[in-house]
Amino acid sequence: MPGSGVNMTVDAGPVPSGERPRAFKVKIKHWRTLASWSWNAGDDVCGICRNPFDGCSPEAKYPGDDSPVVWGTCRHAFHLQCITQWLSSQTEQRCPICRQNWEFKSAEENEE
Amino acid sequence: MDLSRVQKEIKEISLDKASGISVRVMGNDLTRLQGTINGPKDTVYEGGVFVVDIEIKGVYPFEPPKMRFKTKIYHPNVSSQNGAICLDILKDQWSPALTIKTALLSLQALLCSPEPNDPQDAVVAKLFLGDHPLFERTARHWTRTYATPGQETEGLTQLLEMGFTREQAQEALDGAAGDLNAAIAALLG
Numbered sequence: 243m244p245g246s247g248v249n250m251t252v253d254a255g256p257v258p259s260g261e262r263p264r265a266f267k268v269k270i271k272h273w274r275t276l277a278s279w280s281w282n283a284g285d286d287v288c289g290i291c292r293n294p295f296d297g298c299s300p301e302a303k304y305p306g307d308d309s310p311v312v313w314g315t316c317r318h319a320f321h322l323q324c325i326t327q328w329l330s331s332q333t334e335q336r337c338p339i340c341r342q343n344w345e346f347k348s349a350e351e352n353e354e
Numbered sequence: 355m356d357l358s359r360v361q362k363e364i365k366e367i368s369l370d371k372a373s374g375i376s377v378r379v380m381g382n383d384l385t386r387l388q389g390t391i392n393g394p395k396d397t398v399y400e401g402g403v404f405v406v407d408i409e410i411k412g413v414y415p416f417e418p419p420k421m422r423f424k425t426k427i428y429h430p431n432v433s434s435q436n437g438a439i440c441l442d443i444l445k446d447q448w449s450p451a452l453t454i455k456t457a458l459l460s461l462q463a464l465l466c467s468p469e470p471n472d473p474q475d476a477v478v479a480k481l482f483l484g485d486h487p488l489f490e491r492t493a494r495h496w497t498r499t500y501a502t503p504g505q506e507t508e509g510l511t512q513l514l515e516m517g518f519t520r521e522q523a524q525e526a527l528d529g530a531a532g533d534l535n536a537a538i539a540a541l542l543g
């Protein structure tokens with residue numbers, strides 16, 4: 243996975259009305275240029291549709307926007323659409339790769 | 355259907371020359387494929403090439419590909435009548451992380467290790483457990499007869515020369531597990 247761990251200052255950009263515009267400092271642990279943008283997943287390819295995570299799920303139109311990547315507590319990653327479609331067709335909720343019980347890993351747990 | 359995934363899978367199989375499986379597209383969409391499995395070495399299926407009909411339905415990969423042996427095969431987990439296959443990953447143990455390739459490789463593995471206690475063909479399974487030498491002779495005979503491209507067994511040739519029709523001769527040989535004398539006896543009996 244690309245990631246150089248740079249620190250940078252970003253402007254928060256337009257904010258919803260009613261909130262004061264402000265600039266804040268963020269620490270970016272994984273920096274990617276737009277050209278080589280990719281999800282921070284253990285594997286580069288969705289285990290269901292086999293499309294790269296920086297591409298679309300078969301149901302989505304635009305890379306990234308409509309194809310969020312989600313993780314299970316087993317650490318396997320899939321497009322949200324792909325895993326949702328699989329789980330909704332199953333009575334037992336299991337990871338397609340390791341067959342462990344599937345539980346969505348929360349966002350905080352992913353930040354390490 | 356997820357066409358791009360099926361296309362990728364077909365390409366991946368065609369690049370792998372070592373695994374003894376192949377797949378080709380039948381017709382002009384990707385819903386009908388035909389796979390082949392080389393009979394594994396040191397089994398009664400060695401030397402045979404087994405054709406598997408594959409149907410990819412619109413919900414693939416969320417449902418398994420439908421697979422059926424097109425080549426007649428004598429195996430406890432395959433119907434000797436219509437080629438239907440009893441294999442868990444093609445049914446309730448399917449996962450969308452599996453592929454056409456892993457399914458064909460699983461079939462190849464099934465040829466190495468039949469599971470007669472969970473049979474598709476009860477008659478074949480009974481013979482497998484009850485008279486294993488006869489099972490092996492019959493399975494080898496079927497491999498030579500139905501799965502060996504361009505080869506007519508010596509027994510069949512002789513029976514044809516004796517004036518029996520191909521159907522009669524084949525049926526008698528199958529019934530006699532390929533034993534020519536027993537087949538002749540049956541035909542004349």
Ligand SMILES: [Zn+2]
Nearest residue numbers: 288291321324
């Ligand atoms: Zn996907």
Ligand SMILES: [Zn+2]
Nearest residue numbers: 316318337340
């Ligand atoms: Zn998993």
